[in-house]
Amino acid sequence: MFFKLAIGSLAAAVAFLQVNAESHTDTFNNKCGRGTPYLYSQTGQLLSTGEAWTSDGEALGLIATHLLGGCGTNGEECTLVEATLKNGASSADISLIPPHVFSVTSGLGYYDGCDDDGTDCTSASCPKAYRKPGDNFAIVGCSADNVNLAFTFCD
Template sequence: MLLSAKFAALIVFVVGVQAETHTVVFVNRCGRGTPRLKRNGVTLSTGGPYTSNGCGADGEGCTMVETTLVNPTTPGSGSSTDITLIPPHEFSVTTGFGYYNGCDGTNPSCPLAFRKPSDTFAQVACQADNVNLAITFCD
């Protein structure tokens, strides 16, 4: 188990309709470091400080949360979120997430993470419009 403070959250937003709204909230209980918010490989400015703590530009060596937040247009086409530990990603800190304002109560954590590409059970879907997401570190 790697106990260092390094971690990254990579978020991919897919927004097809302007009326959609999605909020991503980070809850960092580590007491150090700042998660990175990325879209399409570009780090977005959140107005706060940035600390990489040894993670690669795409989260290599760290626990990673992947998400697509989108209102469903057909059954099964809504939001999807997962935690990945597929190499080059690896466990760095306890991480979890949960949807809110729709699909509440879906709160997976590291034990349910992708460990190899075929672990599709790790994806948590949400078919609610305008769902929001909270990502928690060190909980």
């Protein structure tokens, strides 16, 4: 009897974990015709060079940029898109804090939750971008679980 109870409890725990597993996918829409979009982790690990990337859990401190000829290896001299994807507390923004500058039209948009929430930066004047620390109006938040994010360049 104890064995059947233990197996039943284990099966219920596994089912609970599978239902509550956190996952997020980042996709790219590269319309530039040249250059490559890059996605890095907060530790500097290269996660993607334009192909979809899926996290198995929280995706904290993501950095996306579209590297053209004038960009540095960390996206210096280019537009930077930052994101954290976490169930109930995702956020993303476009940063033009030096040494980052406007390089290509860049945008971000959530999907599979918070659809239609996002932002675009279409010129160097980009009024919805971070230009200095504390420009928190630039953050686009999402409280949905397992939300995904699309990065668009040169649209």
